[in-house]
Amino acid sequence: MDQYMILKDYVSSADAETALFYVIAILAISLSVGVISDRNIIRSGFILIGVFGAISGLFLMLQAQFLALAQVMIYAVGITLVVVIALMLTNPRSEREAVITEGDEFSQETGAVQFIQRLQQGTPAFVAVFSFFTIYLAIRSESWTPVTEKVSTDNVKVLGEALTTVYSLPFEFASVLLLAALIGAIMLAKAEKRQPAIESAED
Amino acid sequence: MIPNAPEIGKLLFIICFWICAIFLPVWLVSWAVGVLLPMLLEQGSPSMAMTATAETLRALTPIISVMVFIPINAMFMVLYERRALALFTVRLGPNRVGPDGLLQTAADAVKLLFKEDITPRGADAFMFTLAPIIFFAPSIFGALPLLAAITNNHSLYQITNLPTGIFYILAAASLPVVALVMAGWSSNNKYSLVGGLRAAAQAISYEIPLVLSLVTVCLMAGSLDVVKIAQQQDGGILNWNIAGGGALRGLDKAIQTKLGVETTPLITPQQSSDPTETPVAAPTTFEEVIHQYYPFEFLSYISAGVLIFCSFILLGLYLTGACAEINRIPFDLPEAESELVSGYNTEYSGIKFAIFFLAEFTNLFIVSSIATVMFLGGGDNPIPQWLLNKMPLEPIQKSLGAILSPFINGLHLIDPDTFWAAFWVIFKVYTFVFIAILIRGTLPRFRIDQLMDFGWKRLVPLSLIAFLVVVFARVLVVCHG
Known part of the structure; x- marks a missing residue:
């Protein structure tokens, strides 16, 4: 019986949590590497859903149930839309027929142009490394104050109260921004009425 | 008075039969996993492994009962839907396999598996x-x-x-x-x-x-x-x-x-x-x-x-x-x-x-x-x-x-x-x-x-x-x- 309690304690201890964190983190990282390395854009869209699923697992470990579920709900549907748009904009057959020609891409260009092109290719890598170190240093800085207080089990309530009292202004700003984006998208996508003068000119 | 009363009666019989066929197994399985087996395990020898197994079994009861429930329920609902639709459109519906087509979807399920x-x-x-x-x-x-x-x-x-x-x-x-x-x-x-x-x-x-x-x-x-x-x-x-x-x-x-x-x-x-x-x-x-x-x-x-x-x-x-x-x-x-x-x-x-x-x-x-x-x-x-x-x-x-x-x-x-x-x-x-x-x-x-x-x-x-x-x-x- 005692051994059983020890086992139970171990399962709910910090060690097990750390192990679980590493499992989920490795899953998330390997899936995100999959997203950028897969040559088929639709397939990488589906893998992206897996990445966000793993990240929602991290949220669950932090006892942020609401955020984890919102992550699943929004990204599962949102990325499905991205996949659908990718389906509409790409031609799968041309991708299959394309012959990968690496190496002789820059052969016709002069040295300076080649250098600029290589620099352009290096930019994403630079941005990635730079932002990684910025975030890493921010996370490891001393200014965080860990709180030992227990997380409320009813954290949806806490979240809702915070959003409607302390953070109501940022919340409203975010919704106005989304509204603006929505109206902008509709304006862009709306079919313009052709002006009769141009139409007659085309005829 | 109602011309298709016998058909409605048959549909009701099918519903009653299949609901028993769904929920009796679910009931018995969840009882066996959630109550009987842990009880027997804990009575036998109160060792660590036994208690852990009993707790695990209790925790697994919901998922096991759902697993038992889903396939039988789907079989019933397909038959229910086909027979009810037949009733609405004045047809007979599946009525060959088993008495009054009672086992039609069970046969279909076996067919699909093979x-x-x-x-x-x-x-x-x-x-x-x-x-x-x-x-x-x-x-x-x-x-x-x-x-x-x-x-x-x-x-x-x-x-x-x-x-x-x-x-x-x-x-x-x-x-x-x-x-x-x-x-x-x-x-x-x-x-x-x-x-x-x-x-x-x-x-x-x-x-x-x-x-x-x-x-x-x-x-x-x-x-x-x-x-x-x-x-x-x-x-x-x-x-x-x-x-x-x-x-x-x-x-x-x-x-x-x-x-x-x-x-x-x-x-x-x-x-x-x-x-x-x-x-x-x-x-x-x-x-x-x-x-x-x-x-x-x-x-x-x-x-x-x-x-x-x-x-x-x-x-x-x-x-x-x-x-x-x-x-x-x-x-x-x-x-x-x-x-x-x-x-x-x-x-x-x-x-x-x-x-x-x-x-x-x-x-x-x-x-x-x-x-x-x-x-x-x-x-x-x-x-x-x-x-x-x-x-x-x-x-x-x-x-x-x-x-x-x-x-x-x-x-x-x-x-x-x-x-x-x-x-x-x-x-x-x-x-x-x-x-x-x-x-x-x-x-x-x-x-x-x-x-x-x-x-x-x-x-x-x-x-x-x-x-x-x-x-x-x-x-x-x-x-x-």
Whole structure:
């Protein structure tokens, strides 16, 4: 019986949590590497859903149930839309027929142009490394104050109260921004009425 | 009088037979896993491994009972649907395998399992295999919080009780659309692709009214927890969310006071939240109770009426949205048989097709049980308590108790709290399923532009208006939550 309690304690201890964190983190990282390395854009869209699923697992470990579920709900549907748009904009057959020609891409260009092109290719890598170190240093800085207080089990309530009292202004700003984006998208996508003068000119 | 009475009789017989065939195994398995085996293990030798196994078995009970339930239930629902449709269209339906076609779908299931599993040339084999799995998985784990709600939070199913219950169910319900697009794309078939794209467009459009209607119900209940929502609606049809989310609760209580039924002291939320105020003495007359629950007299009566009207609209919105989410007629555009040769699952055969089929019917069941828990009071008896007390049920209860007491006390085979709840849940859920079949037999399929028009121009504004009206109307009445 005692051994059983020890086992139970171990399962709910910090060690097990750390192990679980590493499992989920490795899953998330390997899936995100999959997203950028897969040559088929639709397939990488589906893998992206897996990445966000793993990240929602991290949220669950932090006892942020609401955020984890919102992550699943929004990204599962949102990325499905991205996949659908990718389906509409790409031609799968041309991708299959394309012959990968690496190496002789820059052969016709002069040295300076080649250098600029290589620099352009290096930019994403630079941005990635730079932002990684910025975030890493921010996370490891001393200014965080860990709180030992227990997380409320009813954290949806806490979240809702915070959003409607302390953070109501940022919340409203975010919704106005989304509204603006929505109206902008509709304006862009709306079919313009052709002006009769141009139409007659085309005829 | 009714010319097709024998056919209706046969359908009723099939329903009764199959419901027994579904729920007796589920009951026995969950009893064996959750009660009997742990009991035997712990009696045998109280070692570490034994206790751990017993606890694990208890924790696994919900998932095992769901696993037993899903395949048998899907078999029943296919037969139920085919026979009921045959009844509506004056045909005979499947009537060869077994007495009156009773075993038709069992034979079909065996046939599907032995069929060859084909992967078409040019298909993305990995995604092709993954799609049915992703489609099926949410219907297993998405329904779990409902188990706690419909069994009155029974100790074996308490593990599935989440504080964010309904949100969890909705998050799980939004996953199948991924699988539909995946299936449509990976099949390397134009019809399938069109089916997948249609599924994405439809699911995203109809998710909004669906979620908004459930959010409004949560607003009336003041909670996201399905168990809490189900328990609030205890005590007869007047307390259910369909009756204005508790707007008629005051009437129920008033009648109880008038008839002199023993009730718990009535404490309104406003009073309980303020500790300094001295507790008001429990009202004793009909008028006082009415005044307590409807404080603004005439305005309150009107808003109670508005709430009742709104909750009927919400149920309609929910059922429409849910019908579209699970791709049933009249919203079965993703798998339109006459246009797209069954859409995203054109290329599927054998076990994978069976999994798609299984998940579709399980989703129908889940959608009906969400409606039951959110609107129709979960496992609550529709007859109000004061009416129940007047009925001569005492001798029946006593004799039933005498017959069943060895099962209740000795073997723990029957839980008296859960037994009637389960009965009512089964009755209500299969009524919703029947309505879905009736709609399938009645309405033709939408055209895709009509579908989008109906979703975005009618349902979304209607659900927003209902939401706003409920927000203002419920201030004037003392409701749930």
